[in-house]
Amino acid sequence: MSENQNPQPSRDVTPHGGDGTLAQADRFTDPGVPEHKPRLTDTDPRSAKRNERLIVLIFLISCLGTVGSVVAYFAVRPDGTTEGVRLSTLLLGVAMAVSLLGIGIAAVHWAKTLMSNHEHVEERHPSSSSDEVRAVVANQFKEGGKDAGIARRPMLLGSVGLALALFPLSIAVPLVSSVGGDWNVSKFRHTMWKKGTRLAYDPSGRLIRAADLTVGSVAHVIPDVPAEERETHHWITEKAKAVVLLVRLDPRDLKRDHREGASYDGIVAYSKICTHVGCPVALYEQQTHHLLCPCHQSTFDIADGAKVVFGPAKRPLPQLPITVDDEGYLVAEDDFNEPIGPSYWERLK
Template sequence: MSTHNHPTDVTVTGATDGVPAVFTDPGIPHHRDRQSDLHPAAEKRAERQVTLLFGLSVLGTIGFLVAYFTVPPGETVASMRLSNLLLGLGLFLAMFAIGIAAVHWAKSLMNAHEKAEDRHELRSSDTTRTAAVEMLREGTEDSSIGRRGVLKGAMVSALALAPLSVAVPLIGEVGEDWDVSKFKSTMWRKGTRLAIDPSGRPIRAADVTIGSVVHVIPENLSEAEHPLDEKAKAVVLLVRLDPRDLKEAEDRKGWSYEGIVAYSKICTHVGCPVSLYEQQTHHLLCPCHQSTFDVADGAKVVFGPANRPLPQLPIEVDDEGYLVAQSDFTEPIGPSYWERLR
């Protein structure tokens, strides 16, 4: 490691017209001392600031864990918003404060003298390796962590606790339900009426005009033990097309009714709700990553990262003219997961 404070001349081989054969290395700019370099009081103040930032990270992690266990999402939109807000604030404070503390430590307390390293062969010599070890030792001494006990304790505490804000939600609470088979079925059963979301009013086939789009839920959704969980799996998009525009597989020709088709609203990429329908092309767009499905052709993927069509809900009409399901979806809804190859 060498410090260059004087310019040097460098020869450029193969110089051409307009390019000088020799140019002057401007060297390292003049060093400007920081306040913490000049005044011990400023150095102590910077140390206290870094310690405070690490302390804020610890409080953020603790706040995250308290919110995780005492303010669960619940079953209402308001409770979900409150839980997400508290978790987000705790996670932000835990991670952001560590980052700011590290930057402030480096900028205000560590050695700020500019240094340059001369180019050398890719393979380091034994002497260079020994020098590298020595530089690491100097760096440890330069950080002054050995004589700053309070700051060291704050840093260790923040770094030790911060991973809990990620690990605890991944591990989950004791008794967490890991039965993934629940993702393979929804509330739809034979005879379940299709109802408008969110009013829950049943839908008559005669009320659905060509080109219209209806967001659909099971009529009996309110009777479920966990309505929001069931809705997240059972939401459907109902579209009516001109029957002449439909391209139906032989085994699915009985799944629609006079041009009315129903498909899962959950994108098969990462589970976002698809909802943007283009009437002229019959394309259904997912706003998250622009996966596009052709409703007229089995909701097959025509663009984007999704790798399989939207699952279709088989429908028919009951004696009173209401649209009802023939059965549940015949394949798992939503994105692929570890129990399914596609």
């Protein structure tokens, strides 16, 4: 049976004939470009004008969002309380969202209603274009600018320019105003822990007795401070550096402490801040005694001084030395003996 009899359904790639040439099988018919359907703004000048005004309005709303973010930055500064920080962050976030969304929504609406939506077909051509082709492309860009109607809509052009020009202020003003701020990196070398500070559960603040912990127990720990202090901005900042993961092992499984004698009856306490980039390390595997960082999978062996056994981290987790007081509560014997978290300039260790 010849290839021309009972032809197979059309395909994108046709089979080769016996002599290596393409057989003359049926191919898919080029459907071509669908018929162009004009939009209302293409046929009704009043509709086009309404949409232009709407786009300008959205760009102006974006400008108000940018101005609002700058005003919020200076007028609503954190006052040291949790509520103050929350309010300042909320106002900045909402204002910047209005600014960015305004630019995005206005640009999309502009493209959908006023810019040219005619379909154009360009045949595939060699990568290296001739001078004539490049000249044609440059001319097409010029024609595209004309189709967009920018020259005929100066108000629209002005509003988009104003919105784009103002938006960087929402980022630049906070950055510039922070220049000359607190660059004292020595504060990273110390935390709230000190000799005699009791260990408390996070976030309840309930004190921890050594006798209440069973082998395999894991607790998220913070320093014990008065309840009223926990509402201050200072506490929030210092707590971020002082968070600790407490684990009770069978003393026979404990190979060594990162700090000699820093554990108590198999109970060890290590900083929760990964020494890679500072993510919270809190995924504990009881059988292997491994502690995993969920961000980049750095793995630390709690039974062996929290040394790194896998991942990009280069240093063990700092260990908090602990003991018990006269009432049986776990207390710190000292602060961490090295800075917590990832490396930074001027770090000595």
